[in-house]
Amino acid sequence: MTDLSINEELVSAIVTSFVRDEVLKVGSRGVVVAVSGGVDSALSAQIAVTALGKEAVTGLAMPYRQSSASSLEDAQLIAEQLGIELLVIEISPQIDAYFERFPDADATRRGNKMARERMSIAYDISATRSALVLGTSNKSELLLGYSTLWGDGAHALNPLGDLYKTQIYQLARHLGLPQRILEKAPSADLFEGQSDESDLGFTYAEADQILYHLIDERRPPGEIASLGLDPALVQVIWDRVRNSQFKRQPPLIAKLSGRSVGQDFRYPRDWGH
Amino acid sequence: MVAGTRPVRLGLVQHQPVLGDLQANLEWCCEKISAEVAAGTDLVVLPELSLTGYFLKDLTPETAVRLDGPELAKLIEATGRGAALVGLILESDQFNFYNAAVLISDGSVRHVHRKVYLPTYGIFDEQRHLAPGDQFLATDLPLAGGASWRVGILVCEDLWHPSSAYLLSRAGVDLLLCPSASPGRGVGSGEGELGSAGSYGAMLRTYAELFTVFAAYCNRVGFEDGFHFWGGSRLLGPDGLILAGPLDDSPGVLHAELDRGHLRRARIAFPLLRDERIDVVQRQLGLSSDD
Numbered sequence: 357m358t359d360l361s362i363n364e365e366l367v368s369a370i371v372t373s374f375v376r377d378e379v380l381k382v383g384s385r386g387v388v389v390a391v392s393g394g395v396d397s398a399l400s401a402q403i404a405v406t407a408l409g410k411e412a413v414t415g416l417a418m419p420y421r422q423s424s425a426s427s428l429e430d431a432q433l434i435a436e437q438l439g440i441e442l443l444v445i446e447i448s449p450q451i452d453a454y455f456e457r458f459p460d461a462d463a464t465r466r467g468n469k470m471a472r473e474r475m476s477i478a479y480d481i482s483a484t485r486s487a488l489v490l491g492t493s494n495k496s497e498l499l500l501g502y503s504t505l506w507g508d509g510a511h512a513l514n515p516l517g518d519l520y521k522t523q524i525y526q527l528a529r530h531l532g533l534p535q536r537i538l539e540k541a542p543s544a545d546l547f548e549g550q551s552d553e554s555d556l557g558f559t560y561a562e563a564d565q566i567l568y569h570l571i572d573e574r575r576p577p578g579e580i581a582s583l584g585l586d587p588a589l590v591q592v593i594w595d596r597v598r599n600s601q602f603k604r605q606p607p608l609i610a611k612l613s614g615r616s617v618g619q620d621f622r623y624p625r626d627w628g629h
Numbered sequence: 630m631v632a633g634t635r636p637v638r639l640g641l642v643q644h645q646p647v648l649g650d651l652q653a654n655l656e657w658c659c660e661k662i663s664a665e666v667a668a669g670t671d672l673v674v675l676p677e678l679s680l681t682g683y684f685l686k687d688l689t690p691e692t693a694v695r696l697d698g699p700e701l702a703k704l705i706e707a708t709g710r711g712a713a714l715v716g717l718i719l720e721s722d723q724f725n726f727y728n729a730a731v732l733i734s735d736g737s738v739r740h741v742h743r744k745v746y747l748p749t750y751g752i753f754d755e756q757r758h759l760a761p762g763d764q765f766l767a768t769d770l771p772l773a774g775g776a777s778w779r780v781g782i783l784v785c786e787d788l789w790h791p792s793s794a795y796l797l798s799r800a801g802v803d804l805l806l807c808p809s810a811s812p813g814r815g816v817g818s819g820e821g822e823l824g825s826a827g828s829y830g831a832m833l834r835t836y837a838e839l840f841t842v843f844a845a846y847c848n849r850v851g852f853e854d855g856f857h858f859w860g861g862s863r864l865l866g867p868d869g870l871i872l873a874g875p876l877d878d879s880p881g882v883l884h885a886e887l888d889r890g891h892l893r894r895a896r897i898a899f900p901l902l903r904d905e906r907i908d909v910v911q912r913q914l915g916l917s918s919d920d
Contacts, residue, residue: 359817359818359819361818362816362818363816363817363820363821366816366822366823369878370813370816370857373852373857373878374852374855377645377851377852378852378855621687622687623649623686623687623688624648624649624684624685624686624688624853624854625854626648626682626684626853626854627648627649627688628647628648628649628650
């Protein structure tokens with residue numbers, strides 16, 4: 357096993373400064389973060405509070421009627437501990453109204469719709485507070501494509517996107533997140549009893565080792581198998597990375613003119629800030 | 630202290646430029662330089678691309694200045710009788726753009742270093758936008774009431790090629806000025822500091838000690854598009870030890886004094902420059918002494 361542990365003090369300081377700098381310099385007053393009750397969003401919210409103060413952070417809990425009741429309780433626990441406002445906005449009415457037209461829709465379709473509904477609410481609330489939407493996707497999810505395109509994957513800033521899930525836990529433990537949050541199984545909570553690791557078919561601990569060698573070390577898949585990691589799983593994960601590349605990119609634009617958005621019109625996002 | 634000289638007061642200014650806002654940065658730099666000179670700083674050093682920010686991409690030509698342009702005139706005026714090193718995009722008559730560090734002293738531009746090594750790998754894309762410089766030259770800079778200091782400039786990636794520091798050493802420098810815009814990478818638990826900070830620390834120490842020179846490192850701070858600039862500005866003495874700093878990753882100014890006696894003592898204790906066998910280097914590389 358390769359040691360993927362991070363220098364928690366250093367990472368904590370950098371991601372905190374990142375949120376403060378990128379929010380304040382564009383003239384925003386704070387952030388809105390969807391708090392699911394899971395470790396990623398709890399950590400993101402905590403970093404934002406350290407960076408900006410609790411008054412500048414708004415938590416959003418957006419349960420569907422089939423979401424686990426404990427998720428909302430955990431979101432409330434996190435908000436209470438951080439001293440932030442938590443808006444609880446039920447998404448059942450609009451989700452149910454929509455799927456009345458498509459009663460046969462499967463769980464994936466319903467889950468994606470919910471994720472996009474939550475994104476839509478987060479952006480709406482953020483506009484009312486001159487705030488930015490803070491993301492909570494970690495590097496494991498991003499690379500595995502384990503997210504909803506334009507759903508949980510849509511946000512203005514993400515302090516956690518370069519930390520593997522196992523590193524998220526390390527940082528969360530270091531920053532003293534509630535034990536209850538640290539101990540529960542990661543879940544997209546699209547339906548009761550769902551868990552990331554059963555959805556994916558492997559654990560984050562396994563995936564992170566393989567992803568580290570593939571992505572950070574740029575080892576060919578064949579070389580990783582020789583490190584004692586399961587060659588079949590290496591291939592599964594490499595395929596997931598390749599097949600989800602579109603999720604990590606802005607939309608493709610048909611190149612026509614001499615200078616085109618997204619291709620050779622290259623300005624930094626922080627242009628003028 | 631060597632007779633007839635007083636220590637040079639150095640000010641390393643690590644700041645966060647506004648990305649792509651030439652006028653805002655120019656105004657800020659001019660005010661800072663003026664204030665430092667007025668407070669008795671002999672040489673004010675600003676980071677790489679202090680007039681523009683670093684990840685400029687297509688903003689490169691839009692933020693460029695010319696040596697005979699109004700921006701340089703303002704910087705020269707702000708520097709007054711003092712000296713300052715400023716990082717900027719320099720446009721040539723041929724419309725090439727350089728990542729340059731301009732040394733201003735006593736009413737004129739004394740020296741310009743155009744970054745030779747333009748990183749174009751990983752997170753870097755400098756060769757897409759910039760033309761490379763092609764030389765490492767030293768210059769004599771009168772400081773602190775007239776004593777002449779031989780100064781050479783290495784901009785960020787230039788440091789990663791030891792021949793750069795070696796050439797400046799052969800040109801007789803006393804002081805390496807190293808403006809930088811280094812984005813931080815490497816947060817493994819095995820290291821007590823950022824990986825990039827550790828690399829720069831090791832390089833600066835090596836050059837200062839082996840070439841028995843002062844080395845002043847001025848790195849910027851802040852964020853651009855998620856990239857973290859880690860500061861860490863510092864002054865090393867000719868024995869390789871840190872004389873002042875390193876600063877953390879907040880905006881600030883590091884003041885430090887350089888004493889020519891320190892150079893003398895270091896070079897008596899370790900006469901590495903005297904003993905350097907340039908003839909061996911030339912022979913092995915197939916160069917004549919005229920090359």
